[in-house]
Amino acid sequence: WAGLGYYARARNLLKCSRAVVERHDGVFPDTEDALRALPGIGAYTAAAVAAIAFGRRAVVVDGNVERVMARLFAVQDPLPGAKPALTVLADALTPAERCGDYAQAVMDLGATLCSPRNPACGLCPWMRGCQGRRQGIAAELPRKTPKGEKPVRYGVAFWTVRWDGAVLLRKRPPSGLLGGMIEVPSTPWRDSPWTLEEARKLGPFHLDWHAVGGVVRHTFTHFHLELSVLAGVARGGSVPAGRWVAPEAFGAEALPTVMRKVARHAAKNPTTVG
Template structure:
């Protein structure tokens, strides 16, 4: 049915897209000027950071990493704790661990040189199909089909693909393959990303400004804003737990490191019970506390949302003497910034410090 609509000429549309990109493309700190190849380190670093994260959030982190570790070898030589601390607040912390592991692999086994093929890049820690294709196209100027969420949306609307995600992904990739030109691979990929991010947005797309508005089948059928269709999402479960805020007379707070594998692996945390769907009583939670103490529950808790579940944590406070022993690290609040504390833990810290002042 869709093929009976106006024809789509890839070469013509690619030329129009690049004209639009030259005029209206975004200026971003990890991009080279149009027509130039980019540093693969900058492409890789930005693409890892941009996974599941907005451009606005990533820019200060990217600039901070680049100022501190200007090459992949510099990043490889950095202690993992420093990398995790610099990453704190950006979320999805497995990316930071993989980032460091990948940098070490490139520095140790490839003398600081990035692979130039998708197959070799896919062997690196944390590098998936999208990131590999982006590096090949943008940094090395080779043909690659780059597919992110923006490009999927553009393809779904251009060709009026009404089957829902994720099942339609292969079809959208095939459509993007037909639209990939024989030249300007990096500019084409970045132009498509920008088209989706600035005009072909999830809601209220600016079709009147789009260089592909005339042949766009989704626009012609009046269904562009509804595409790509998505299968109904399952409701996220809520997990519950109790965090233990332990303070010494000198003001130091007990922190501990989470296991290297799993959620927030290797990050620092305020000790807590396991997170589960059944509520905890304070009496039951004492067995999970980092030490024996007189625990007092705070009147408030915190809520945080991860990819697959919501988390609600109550907070119990205790004051202990310097003689009390517990596994972990005693840190004064003024020094929290030097430790890799994820956002959920910073919420607990903010709540506990605020309640202390009241």
């Protein structure tokens, strides 16, 4: 599950539960605005819960609904810029009664018949009124703004080995990318490569750091990451924030994929303890 956002969801679930107890005396709120105010609940979730769980009139818009609206009304403006217009169209069709059933039906329509590729227009209950089908462009919609080149960011990971072969790991800050997960101590990630001299100053110990050949590469949603690895042996002194873990026990740790790549890279170039 590492790297899929489940750890952040679990933390938000706890925060949300506490907020319901503290702000609402343990009774889950049933309005869209009150739901939006809870930790970890965004616009889509608030609308979906309000409509489906509590029967409130709320405009539920996910990717499936956006696709259905774009095709039904032949909206050719690309996403994400077209999102507000698609929400207005979804609002115009949302009924006052049985709003939750309607929302679920449109989401299911987008997930099954009005699929991203090869939509089954002949089976669609809205076939006759679909402007996208009438114009012969349904399968092309919704259009999306072309993505630019992902930038490259750089960092240095410190593979710190103790006398018994255990490796230093630490917990990342609770918020931000990979929040709350376990990592090999690393520099911040930035837009320019680190020099060896710069990186050594940020190591968890003052050691005789040596560069491990090669680079660890990983791609996130919005950028590529290149991590150099410095290895060193800790022979004593105070332990910085973190804990020592034997490499064979890494499987039980919440290590994201990029840090498992670091571990595999370091294993190919073992650091001698002696």
